[in-house]
Amino acid sequence: MEMPVPSAAVLSRKARVVAALQEVLPSDAVIHDTRETRAYECDALTAYRCPPMVAVLPTTTQEVSDVLRICHAMDVPVVPRGSGTSLAGGALPTADCVILGVARMNDVIETDYENRIIRVQTGRTNLSVTGAVEEDGFFYAPDPSSQLACAIAGNIAMNSGGAHCLKYGVTTNNLMGVTMVMMDGAVVEIGGGHLDAGGLDLLGLICGSEGQLGIVTEATLRILPKPEGARPVLMGFDDNEVAGACVSDIIKAGVLPVAIEFMDRPCIEATEAFAKAGYPMCEALLIVEVEGSDAEIDHQLSLIKEIAQRHNPVELRESTSAEESAKIWLGRKSAFGAMGQINDYMCLDGTIPVSSLPMVLRRIGEMSQEYGLKVGNVFHAGDGNMHPLILFDANKPGDLELCEAFGADILRLCVEVGGCLTGEHGVGIEKRDLMDVQYAPADLDAQMAVKDVFDPAWLLNPAKVFPLHVSQSRREAARVAA
Numbered sequence: 156m157e158m159p160v161p162s163a164a165v166l167s168r169k170a171r172v173v174a175a176l177q178e179v180l181p182s183d184a185v186i187h188d189t190r191e192t193r194a195y196e197c198d199a200l201t202a203y204r205c206p207p208m209v210a211v212l213p214t215t216t217q218e219v220s221d222v223l224r225i226c227h228a229m230d231v232p233v234v235p236r237g238s239g240t241s242l243a244g245g246a247l248p249t250a251d252c253v254i255l256g257v258a259r260m261n262d263v264i265e266t267d268y269e270n271r272i273i274r275v276q277t278g279r280t281n282l283s284v285t286g287a288v289e290e291d292g293f294f295y296a297p298d299p300s301s302q303l304a305c306a307i308a309g310n311i312a313m314n315s316g317g318a319h320c321l322k323y324g325v326t327t328n329n330l331m332g333v334t335m336v337m338m339d340g341a342v343v344e345i346g347g348g349h350l351d352a353g354g355l356d357l358l359g360l361i362c363g364s365e366g367q368l369g370i371v372t373e374a375t376l377r378i379l380p381k382p383e384g385a386r387p388v389l390m391g392f393d394d395n396e397v398a399g400a401c402v403s404d405i406i407k408a409g410v411l412p413v414a415i416e417f418m419d420r421p422c423i424e425a426t427e428a429f430a431k432a433g434y435p436m437c438e439a440l441l442i443v444e445v446e447g448s449d450a451e452i453d454h455q456l457s458l459i460k461e462i463a464q465r466h467n468p469v470e471l472r473e474s475t476s477a478e479e480s481a482k483i484w485l486g487r488k489s490a491f492g493a494m495g496q497i498n499d500y501m502c503l504d505g506t507i508p509v510s511s512l513p514m515v516l517r518r519i520g521e522m523s524q525e526y527g528l529k530v531g532n533v534f535h536a537g538d539g540n541m542h543p544l545i546l547f548d549a550n551k552p553g554d555l556e557l558c559e560a561f562g563a564d565i566l567r568l569c570v571e572v573g574g575c576l577t578g579e580h581g582v583g584i585e586k587r588d589l590m591d592v593q594y595a596p597a598d599l600d601a602q603m604a605v606k607d608v609f610d611p612a613w614l615l616n617p618a619k620v621f622p623l624h625v626s627q628s629r630r631e632a633a634r635v636a637a
């Protein structure tokens with residue numbers, strides 16, 4: 156993975172940068188000892204590592220603004236960080252950067268049940284947003300599998316999704332406003348506690364912008380009343396393609412489950428050994444969940460089971476209790492961890508039209524043979540968001556490169572069938588060099604022109620999202636101007 160050469164000039168200013176940061180932050184919030192900065196050397200894409208020059212942990216928007224003002228004046232790149240669970244290398248540092256972590260910014264600022272909103276500092280973890288309102292019968296809908304750890308900051312930057320986003324939408328559909336600090340330290344308010352905003356819709360631009368445009372410090376989120384009830388049904392099939400066709404038929408029929416999750420045999424086997432969720436040993440498994448009153452659930456599940464029956468399932472098990480539902484979900488939520496017990500893995504994230512599922516699954520199986528690397532598929536099938544997990548051995552020379560080539564071919568296939576390079580994990584560095592597979596030069600130019608406006612010095616989250624050769628002239632021009 157190519158990264159820009161760290162600036163010797165910036166590295167030579169380290170002591171001055173640290174001293175300036177210590178003037179605006181408590182001393183324990185400025186981490187500069189090389190033994191300690193190592194804690195920030197990677198995110199969940201652990202194949203790539205690089206300790207930052209400095210890491211800072213502010214607690215207020217004002218402190219974030221002070222840090223950015225200093226870095227801007229001293230021409231120091233800044234990499235924003237939430238909880239570091241990005242699977243795309245979005246929070247990977249450069250050796251000459253300041254990591255700005257929002258982990259200490261985790262307060263609830265306001266809850267407003269009448270208007271169904273909550274305002275939080277963005278270092279708050281996803282699950283603890285629901286934690287703050289569930290006793291009063293509310294929840295925050297986007298539910299990445301990493302929700303125990305990942306922060307709202309990263310969710311906004313990556314426009315994260317999750318199993319239940321089929322019905323409730325992803326982060327962008329549940330975000331109403333943000334406070335954002337620009338690279339020069341200016342603090343701006345975008346959106347708010349109301350449904351629409353006058354002027355340009357900048358909120359849509361910020362959500363999913365991967366730390367390229369500013370640092371989001373506070374967010375107003377939509378919260379929803381908890382549904383009356385929810386019930387999953389577990390379906391087993393003896394063929395991946397048949398399971399894919401079943402998903403396609405459920406969507407086509409116009410039933411709207413809250414989630415449709417898919418796992419293939421390698422994932423089922425790993426998960427059973429790890430979480431003992433009671434899954435059937437078959438080629439493919441679907442978890443389909445619906446919500447509502449008992450009568451609504453019965454009605455929807457009867458339609459869904461009827462569709463499933465047409466595909467000759469080897470197992471069709473409707474949950475009969477809260478314990479059984481929790482066990483069904485336990486397996487799915489443990490799938491990534493379970494695969495990690497077998498070997499190193501790279502988790503891909505591409506989106507395809509749901510109707511292409513059977514064909515894409517078949518092609519991934521064929522590619523797995525061609526590359527000689529095992530792959531497990533676990534994903535949000537209802538909205539076509541695939542997560543092939545390619546197993547490789549990081550200690551075996553050449554295996555990582557083989558895995559990267561295999562992953563790139565899968566993502567190319569997603570684009571080829573009319574899908575997208577990413578579904579919810581973002582581009583980061585992982586898919587950076589594939590952006591020109593999906594976008595023409597003029598498309599990328601339009602995206603980079605937006606960055607020029609928000610971050611003219613190109614200091615925020617360097618070397619991510621845009622292929623280096625495509626952004627080179629802009630980055631160089633920004634350095635000359637600095």
Ligand SMILES: Cc1cc2nc3c(=O)[nH]c(=O)nc-3n(C[C@H](O)[C@H](O)[C@H](O)COP(=O)(O)OP(=O)(O)OC[C@H]3O[C@@H](n4cnc5c(N)ncnc54)[C@H](O)[C@@H]3O)c2cc1C
Nearest residue numbers: 237238239240241245300306309310312315316366371579
């Ligand atoms: C086991 C596992 C399961 C996962 N499951 C899912 C899933 O189901 N759905 C899903 O969408 N993702 C999933 N992910 C990926 C990851 O959890 C999400 O991308 C998450 O939103 C990252 O949040 P974070 O706080 O850890 O962000 P980080 O990893 O710290 O950063 C992610 C990106 O956000 C930027 N950023 C961080 N803070 C800010 C800020 N304050 N302002 C601006 N930019 C900022 C960073 O620069 C980086 O580009 C999973 C990851 C793991 C490890």
